[in-house]
Amino acid sequence: MPAEPLSRPRIVAAAIDLIEREGADAVSMRRIAADLGVGVMSLYNHVPNKSALLDGVAETVLSQIEFSDDPDADWTDRVRMQALAFRQIAHHYPRCTMVVVSRQLQSTAGLLPVERALATLRSAGFGGHEAVRILRVFIAYIVGSLLREVGVTPTFAPVHRPDIAVENVDPLLFPQVSGLAPMLVDCDHESEFEFGLELLIQAIAVQLKR
Amino acid sequence: MPAEPLSRPRIVAAAIDLIEREGADAVSMRRIAADLGVGVMSLYNHVPNKSALLDGVAETVLSQIEFSDDPDADWTDRVRMQALAFRQIAHHYPRCTMVVVSRQLQSTAGLLPVERALATLRSAGFGGHEAVRILRVFIAYIVGSLLREVGVTPTFAPVHRPDIAVENVDPLLFPQVSGLAPMLVDCDHESEFEFGLELLIQAIAVQLKR
DNA sequence: TTGACGCACGTACACCGTACGTGCGACTCT
DNA sequence: AGAGTCGCACGTACGGTGTACGTGCGTCAA
Incomplete structure (x- = not known):
């Protein structure tokens, strides 16, 4: 016992x-x-079953996202912070991330980030419809990014597999791919993520001006 | 026989x-x-095994993407067309989409879209490094969007009965979520996708000006 | 004291991926 | 024509999986 x-x-x-x-x-x-x-x-x-267990895994991981929301900060900073906080699950639980992303859950655990994000966007001045659309774009981008980050480490992980594939690419058929091979192979996930994040924030800032 | x-x-x-x-x-x-x-x-x-079979599924689906690239068109139109063509796999093979995105393959089938996209971006005037970064952003966004459309992403995807979940949300704890429930529940994937796509295209157009 | 109930556990079943051996038809070489 | 090889369809078998069901033991309520 x-x-x-x-x-x-x-x-x-x-x-x-x-x-x-x-x-x-x-x-x-x-x-x-x-x-x-x-x-x-x-x-x-x-x-009740294995599926519910994995739902529990996703729920638990999601609920550990730590938002340090500062209502006085600029809304761009708040959006940035929330996106980065969301992405941090990929650092704390790299291999659980795939489970989280590939599993739809209807518990309220996934709702808290949504609530916070919508509140931030609306306080920035976006209407309800716009806020929802923008949130969807951000989530799509974040989820897609996480998928790439965990995809590089399939499950057990020889990371140096793609180099071989890139080496074998015919430069005549794929001039861009073979020419840019070094940049395609190594990827600083953190800076890549932030690059796209800034792109999106800047884009919706422009959108807000109208 | x-x-x-x-x-x-x-x-x-x-x-x-x-x-x-x-x-x-x-x-x-x-x-x-x-x-x-x-x-x-x-x-x-x-x-050889089931995994290779699923790789074949992903490869086959990917290879059926039809790019109608017009080298004379504006680069923004070309980027838009490529992104939309990529997304169309979600219409032709909705349930295979999950298999495709959750499986990274190193065959040349997935390389053709990459090659075309890089060529388009470079012809638009982006440097190699920038082109790779921008491509990664687009892929992340597209993949994330496809995941939502297929209905497996942590946010609302009205595959079956998320209405019930939204109905049961406490308006006091989640004022935004319950207030915007109608917009969260129904989702025109096509227009939502294009909204984010235009956002990104506009953002990188601004980036190009510098 | 007795009854009910929660909960850990073993057994059993259907299904899974796939390693291995077998047999049969077609083809090649002498 | 005979002999050898090979491709390929197939059956069997093994170790794994999720989970339905029954059993027995502990504690608590009446």
Whole structure:
């Protein structure tokens, strides 16, 4: 009998831990149970099924986003901060990110960032319709960026795979790709992300002027 | 004995068909073999494993993107056309889209769009480094948008019943979300996509002026 | 004391990917 | 024509998966 009783948070935590250690493919109910030193079916007393467990993983990760919103700051700074905070899940939970992104959840955990973002945009002067549209653009950009960041590290990770592929590209068929190969291969995710983020912020700032 | 012999393209086509009919979760080697009226292991004479099969699915779908590039057109129009062409995979193969974006492949199938895009950006006057960065931003945005359209992104994607979730939101805790609920629930993907696309194009046009 | 209930657990089933061996038809070489 | 090789469809089998179901033990309520 374990001193700490089984519980949904404990199971979710074990799942997150397992995903970060060995990748999302390694997740199985048997494996999680083994990590907890517990029978497989005991998990089902606290979690209805594996899908719900992964929802719990996404929810938990999302809820740990830390927004340090400063209502007095310029709205561009607030948007920037919120976007960067969202992206930080890729640093804290790199391998869980794929799970979060590829899973639709209807809990309120994912709603808090949405609420904050909409409030920021509306306080900046955007109308409701515009705020929603702009939020969608930002989310699309952030999610797409995260996907690239975790995509470089598939699950277990020889990162130097693409170099080989780029080396083998025919310079006659793909002059741009082969010419720009060094820039395509190495990618500072942080600065790349911020580049696009600034592009978007600047664009909606222009939009706001009208 | 089938009149048409088994082959990799036929297997990939069956996989695409199955994914579109019943979703990516329904894909199994046994199921595909059954659809082809063939033994399970016969597939392995043409495809090394399931992962490679899914790579083939992504590759095939990607290769069917139709670019009608007009070198005489304004670069903004060319960028727009390429982005919209890319997005059309979400219309032709809605359920395969998730497979495509969640799988990074190093074949040359995915390289052709990259080559064209880089050529367009450089002809517009961007340097190599800038072109790569801008392309990354566009890809992130497109992929993120496709994920929402397919209906797997943490925000509202009205695939089935998100209305219920939005109805149950506490207006006091989430005033923006509940106030803007109608706009969050219904989403014209086409116009939403183009909104963000124009935002980005405009932003990089400004960037180009310097 | 007795009953109910929560919860850990073992067993069992259907399904999965795929390693391996087998057999059959077609083709090549002598 | 005979012999050898090879491509390819196929069956069997193994270790893995999610989870439905039944069982037994602990604690708490009446």
